[in-house]
Amino acid sequence: MHKFFSSRKLVIIVVCLIIGLGLISGSVAVRKNRATPPLIQQVGNDVVGFGDRIVSLSANGVGSLFGATGNLLNTYQENNHLKGQVEQLAQTQVKNQALENENTKLRQQLDIKGTPTDYKSINASVITRTPSSWLNQLIINKGSASGVQKNMSVIVNSGLVGRVAEVNKTNSKVELITDKGDNASRFSVQVQGQKKVVNGLIDGYNRDTNELVMGSVTNQDKIKTGTKVMTNGLGGVTPKGLFVGKVAGTKQNSDGISEKVNIKPAANMDDIEAVTVIGKKD
Amino acid sequence: MRRPSRLKFLFPIGLVIAFLLEGSISKLFSPVLFEKFSMVPYLTLMWLVMATLFARHEKLHIGWWALGIGIVYDVYYVGIVGIFMFAFPLVVYINRIVFKFVRENLVTSSLIYMGDVLVVFVLSYLGDRIAHIASLSGTQLLIYTLGPTLVLNLILFVILYFPIRALFNYFS
Numbered sequence: 112m113h114k115f116f117s118s119r120k121l122v123i124i125v126v127c128l129i130i131g132l133g134l135i136s137g138s139v140a141v142r143k144n145r146a147t148p149p150l151i152q153q154v155g156n157d158v159v160g161f162g163d164r165i166v167s168l169s170a171n172g173v174g175s176l177f178g179a180t181g182n183l184l185n186t187y188q189e190n191n192h193l194k195g196q197v198e199q200l201a202q203t204q205v206k207n208q209a210l211e212n213e214n215t216k217l218r219q220q221l222d223i224k225g226t227p228t229d230y231k232s233i234n235a236s237v238i239t240r241t242p243s244s245w246l247n248q249l250i251i252n253k254g255s256a257s258g259v260q261k262n263m264s265v266i267v268n269s270g271l272v273g274r275v276a277e278v279n280k281t282n283s284k285v286e287l288i289t290d291k292g293d294n295a296s297r298f299s300v301q302v303q304g305q306k307k308v309v310n311g312l313i314d315g316y317n318r319d320t321n322e323l324v325m326g327s328v329t330n331q332d333k334i335k336t337g338t339k340v341m342t343n344g345l346g347g348v349t350p351k352g353l354f355v356g357k358v359a360g361t362k363q364n365s366d367g368i369s370e371k372v373n374i375k376p377a378a379n380m381d382d383i384e385a386v387t388v389i390g391k392k393d
Numbered sequence: 394m395r396r397p398s399r400l401k402f403l404f405p406i407g408l409v410i411a412f413l414l415e416g417s418i419s420k421l422f423s424p425v426l427f428e429k430f431s432m433v434p435y436l437t438l439m440w441l442v443m444a445t446l447f448a449r450h451e452k453l454h455i456g457w458w459a460l461g462i463g464i465v466y467d468v469y470y471v472g473i474v475g476i477f478m479f480a481f482p483l484v485v486y487i488n489r490i491v492f493k494f495v496r497e498n499l500v501t502s503s504l505i506y507m508g509d510v511l512v513v514f515v516l517s518y519l520g521d522r523i524a525h526i527a528s529l530s531g532t533q534l535l536i537y538t539l540g541p542t543l544v545l546n547l548i549l550f551v552i553l554y555f556p557i558r559a560l561f562n563y564f565s
Binding site: 127130131132133134135136137138139142148152155156159160162163166167170171173174237238239240241242243244245246247248249250276277284289290316318319381382 | 433470471
């Protein structure tokens with residue numbers, strides 16, 4: 112044991128540390144600045160992703176078997192509940208269509224193209240999840256071959272869940288908004304106040320209460336609990352009108368000037384099977 | 394010279410399966426694993442450690458395999474290269490040294506495995522912290538993450554110890 116820190120080993124340790132730090136900072140730079148990782152990394156990801164599909168398919172099969180049994184048990188209640196909703200939905204749908212038609216006509220008249228609410232969508236299913244406590248990252252089965260681009264928004268049917276962090280040919284990594292990493296959340300969102308629209312940035316997540324925190328609020332206004340929060344399409348490739356969640360409460364910051372808005376996310380971040388990747392139409 | 398055992402095939406195949414299962418299980422059980430108490434099943438690490446325990450006298454190049462799977466782990470799961478590619482070989486190396494001095498049985502192995510998990514946990518956290526992708530800190534990290542992770546991995550290790558030993562013995 113006395114030879115454990117011999118000079119040769121010390122040199123090896125130091126060299127490993129330097130290489131490690133170099134690789135980490137290199138890949139961070141790539142992740143931040145480039146649209147896709149280096150080719151060799153992409154190929155590796157695609158190969159592993161292909162193998163992973165076989166494993167995850169069987170694993171998910173077993174999982175959905177349990178899920179199906181659970182679903183069967185509360186089908187009756189769900190059915191009753193849904194029946195009520197469907198009737199409303201038909202009405203909304205008709206109205207929606209009428210409005211959409213009207214909207215297109217008006218736009219044609221005004222000659223407006225590509226408003227922030229226009230978007231294209233790509234459906235994908237989740238292959239696997241990063242086994243980590245502090246990095247909430249999913250790997251989905253669509254990549255640049257299907258038109259996925261870096262920084263596109265990712266939603267499930269109930270709401271916004273995250274953003275594409277890395278794109279390979281046939282799979283991509285999605286960072287969830289529940290991450291507090293530097294470039295993870297930071298979605299530009301808006302909420303209707305009592306008088307005017309309040310814009311802000313999502314800049315945090317409270318794990319204890321499962322609530323997102325919206326900061327950098329642009330103007331002061333009374334915001335009711337339960338108001339719907341959506342993206343505002345300002346900047347980046349996030350289109351306008353993606354549902355984020357509902358306001359759970361507001362809190363005055365300690366400086367007494369700015370305000371923080373707590374948002375209960377609409378999507379359940381812990382149970383994501385399939386997602387839709389959303390990008391602005393160009 | 395002994396005839397090369399079938400472990401030459403069992404070990405890499407098991408390694409790949411453990412690696413892929415780690416992600417799939419994390420995804421499948423994410424409502425349980427990553428709720429208030431957040432725990433990570435380090436299956437790849439467990440397979441590597443089991444191999445250092447049960448195939449000590451075989452030439453399997455576990456260190457190199459650890460390096461390889463570490464790189465793949467970094468690239469595929471994390472997206473930041475340079476964390477697990479050092480953590481995994483380090484653990485293999487530590488285990489080799491420790492088991493020169495310690496008799497191997499369930500108790501010592503699980504204690505040392507705890508140490509291994511701790512090493513990987515700390516290294517990966519530091520790496521992610523440097524890369525600015527770690528979103529936890531303080532009590533959240535120590536009480537709600539490190540504790541449960543150690544407990545979960547200890548339980549998994551104890552449950553899988555005898556089956557995997559039998560597997561290695563059968564194939565060697």
